[in-house]
Amino acid sequence: MEKLFHLKEHGTNVKTEILAGITTFLAMAYILAVNPAILGQAHMSHQGVFLATAISAGAASIFMGLMANYPVSLAPGMGVNALFTYTIVGQMGLSPEGALACVFVSGIIFVIITVTNIRRMIINAIPAQLKLAIGAGIGFFVAFVGLKNAGIVVASESTFVALGNFKNPTVLLAIFGIIITLVLLVKNKPAAVFYGLIITAVVGVVFGSFFGLKGMPQLPTKLVSVNFDFSLVGAFARGFNEMFTHPQCIVAIFSLLFVDFFDTAGTLVAVASKADLIDENGELVNVERALLADAVGTVFGSMIGTSTVTSFVESTSGVGVGGRTGLTACTTGICFLLTVFFYPVLSMITDAVTAPALVIVGILMASQLKDIKWDNLIFAASGFVTIIFMILGYSISNGIALGFIVYVISMIATGQAKDINKMVWVLFLLFIAYFAFLI
Template identity: 40%
Template sequence: MNTLLDNYFKLTENKTTVRKELTAGLIIFFTMSYILIVNPKILSETGMDQGALFTTTALATIFATLMMGLLAKLPIAQAPGMGLNSFFAYSVVLGMGYSWQFALTAVFIEGIIFIILTFFNIRELIVKSIPKVLKDAIPVGIGLFITLIGLKGAGIIVADPNTLLRMGDFSQHSVWIALLGLVITAVLFARNINGAILIGIIISTVFGFMLGDVTLPQTSLIGIPPSIEPIFGKAIEPMLSMEGWKQIFSMDMLIVVFTFLFVNLFDTVGTLIGVVSKIGLADEEGNFPQIKKALLADALGTTAGAILGTSTITSYVESASGVASGGRTGLTAVGTAFMFALALFLAPLFLLVPAAATAPALIIVGLFMISSVVKINFEDMTEGLPAFLTIVFMPFTYSIAEGIVFGMLSFALLKFFSGKKQEVTPTVYIVSFLFLVKIILDAMHLIK
């Protein structure tokens, strides 16, 4: 069995083992398992069945992550994207007044478009066109972004109406659970202990149990997941009537599909570049051979997710936690998918791990991700400012996509008006123009 896995995933060539890969997959699961709770809660605001959404979220995550692991052979997990699910629920359905079936149709159309764009190498062309300086900046921005996610999840940093952010309340147990886990994980890394991140999560969870923040479930740990019948296949329903086709060809549908396309593309691109750069698979320009297969896995995941009954699928930045713990191949993603499959039947057990216990993993990974900042030439304003905007916009806007938008846009503008337009490829100019269109459409929507 080990030989078969070694041959398929090239474990020896990537200097890893089955144990390391599966441990990394388990860590990724723990750092992103919150999606099993959050996604159903958000989408159920539209009237969708919450129980069905739990099952669908898990199934879509399993399928999309397996596609990434088996097809692209990358240690990256995929699931319904945060932000995209909020846009689905609060903007498209509750804001514009469309049905959740209509919103699912938009996601389905987006997935089909992505498959076509991937087939004709258009998405791959966009990824390769991103300037090297931004490819060096993207991992740094992601590092700060996931550190913020970890600090927020632990309550170390909290919202403030006056200063936007402030230090959290140190009387809260979650703060101390996270800080203990952070110190333990850092010490284990310093001592070169294998599985440092997983050990840190386990010890933090046990500490949380001692403090009374983690309680054992009163019900059975094993149960049959809810049926997805109430939401399965509803994405195709609007296509079965003339009224539905009128909605599909409306301006609102165009805006909705464009937004889904835009955010999903650059969330996925940012995550792929950021994570793959830490594995060592990327060349000097930041490109890697599995780009097309990775983007196809994303497109297939989104399309299947829409049919199952959930919002847009995207690559998860939390995958970096698995890479930091030794994950190097698609076997890591397969391990994550397997854990989500178990969670379908053992949800009470897997959901014991509190956010505070996974926060140290995200903070430590954030540390590892920022190392590429030394490659950036900040003395050249036409490169330094775009890189800086890419880095700061990711955590400050809570979006990988927005960081890439303002990084690319500023890169094209500064190079053009500084007499260095020959350093910008035609693709970058085209993509930057599309960014401007997106910003204008957003502004028009806000004005309405």
Template identity: 45%
Template sequence: MGKIRILRMGWHSLDNWFKLKERGTTVSTEIMAGITTFLTMVYIVIVNPGVLSKAGMDFHGVFIATVLASIAATLIMGLVANYPIVIAPGMGLNAYFAFTVVGGGDVNWQTALGAVFVAGIIFILLSLTSFRYMLLDAIPSSLKHAITAGIGLFIAFLGLQNSKIVIASESTLVTLGHLSEPMTLLTIIGLAVSLVLMAYNVKGFLFIGMLITSLLAWIFGLLHAPASIVSLPSGFASTAMQLDIGGVFSNGMYAVIFTFLLITLFDTTGTMLGVAEQAGLMKDNKFPRARGALLADAVGTTVGSLLGTSPTSAYVESSSGVAAGGRTGLTAITVSVLLAITLFFSPTVEVLAGIPAITSPALIIVGFLMMNGLRQIDWRDLEEAFPAFLIVILMPLTNSIATGIGIGFIVYPVLKLIRGKRKDVHPIFYLFAVLFFIQIGFFTH
């Protein structure tokens, strides 16, 4: 009887905290929803360290930072905001960090982490005020969709390059690679497997696709089993508290900070609103407890920079958990617990991340999914469509997300002014355009 009474008290405590009955859900439903979300987004613990290690960062340090930053932000989302939304280092932002900020410039990863930290602090301050929404309103919806799609094209191109499906060419800059090469062929097979799983709406198709590709890589002798499947977390000190904030200002990395901030602002806000609407948690078209939800991501970005990873973002994969019945923060808590368990699988994750055929399909498919917003752009309207086109096409071609955004932001108000529609442009947006013009014209980053 005593045990039954304790269980009842525990259930009532959960119900009171997460409002399970009010939202029409149960503990078991929330746990299953959390497992579903985890399977759809856990690929990031493999892909993110693999991407950031290309910037010279220690794989194990980034792996631990990725998991801990995700846990910290997701716990805040679950316990404070009570939403079934997961936060983790964002795809696209990690590629921008590794290949544009570090790989394409004269700064090291420590300074890049400093830029993430500064952006995170500004993010926290904005989340405490209404100015965040003013910034979001200042950016035309066509450019918001273009930025997301451009980042998608950027990371898809990265996946094609990593797998050597696309290779460099002296005459045409890029060309089709040698598809018969073992790693390239395996990438194509892995991509096909993931697409088939995706077509049949298999939950966690990216992660399952990775596992199947890993098995094929092992069979074909392209993957060697790790010395141990699990181990205690190690290497954390190599990335934790290594950021260089002073270098951010000495290198004039203001556009980098702005890019981190801008993408995180509307990407996270858009994802949160979409997932909350899907879960039926919007009230009178408003986002309840918005401050706690926004702070979760802002804190995640800031903590992540201190631990050693790129900015965090709300994951659209959270919608899979909502589809499975998740309605409260208990779903997010479940994901956090499962993420904590992955900390002990560092040897296995390192081996998987070192095989391009395993990670590249995820980059390509996520890139494809991010292109969806292009259908929201009115391509018949030159003033809206051409700046959007420039953003999308220039991100991969210049190997710089910031450059693509900057040129699109400059051209947009110019076209509006030429057409005599200066009042259609938010005053803050003119400031954005001037800042990007100065940055692109006179500074390195």
């Protein structure tokens, strides 16, 4: 252990690292229920997505621990799974296999630009204020998806959206879940999102099984299963033909690259800061290895049937209890791999149960709003457009594109065109072409 992870150098020990890894797993475990629920709406096998989620999270976390020695765990990312389902499959019209092929290609591009150091250059080129707005916007979008799936928000002919029927038992269950999860969160309970999900599921099962309420979660007939659904393994290969026939594949790949770019960068900075992994120059130690581990995780995840695998900010929960090395990530990874035998338990996880997790994750992501310079109209306008069009346009990629366009136009209007990074100019022109020819 000492040779692999340099525990003494980082002021930690095996016991602390294992406890930190378990803590991180509990904080991230909600993804085992939420990711199949979201990707299931793209007509993908629920059990197949669960298996891909558990295995990709386990393998990628272990790879991060061994390669970069970071206490950062990975799994299919929130926000990017919504992009996969609601934008790439739902709006762009790609098949699930085609979307997985796009994830695979984006992962390969990640690997290439990481080993050539281009990834760091691009990350540094994007204005920090737009990064914040993108993260916050995805938070609002994810929360809106949760509210919609639970029936708390419904369609309306007169007002487009409206509140749902609060007499509906499943709506009440979702509201209860949001409240209990929020209470746990504000009381700083570790793994608040995960425990909120479990409490909501148990309450739903009780009311469904003993009081006969319809639409409630069902008690599983068994706890353990060894009947694995491998139908999504290799499915990405069947989608490669869409790379050459579907007009929006390039946009889909770019959107996946873009969203994961800044999600990963923000997470690594947040975790590294808490784990004392930043050197005297203010740069992350071994960041290239961490970025490569993240990229390889995406490639592997797409091959076995899930959306982009990325670093999870919930890793900060493990760092908070003392995790400092890759042993923390490896422990989390082992926990994820063990869950593949417990798929039947997910029969307790319905839209009403996962909605609280989506809403609370949305709240946490939206907290980035506080760092946007709202007194600067360039940042305020581009940030606002990014966020509002993600929600109202029901499209993460369109929100990002419009935000970039507003940013560049605002900079030109204020005589600051010379301060726009060359890479931002390239993105601006790509987005203009996207709206002109592809939508």
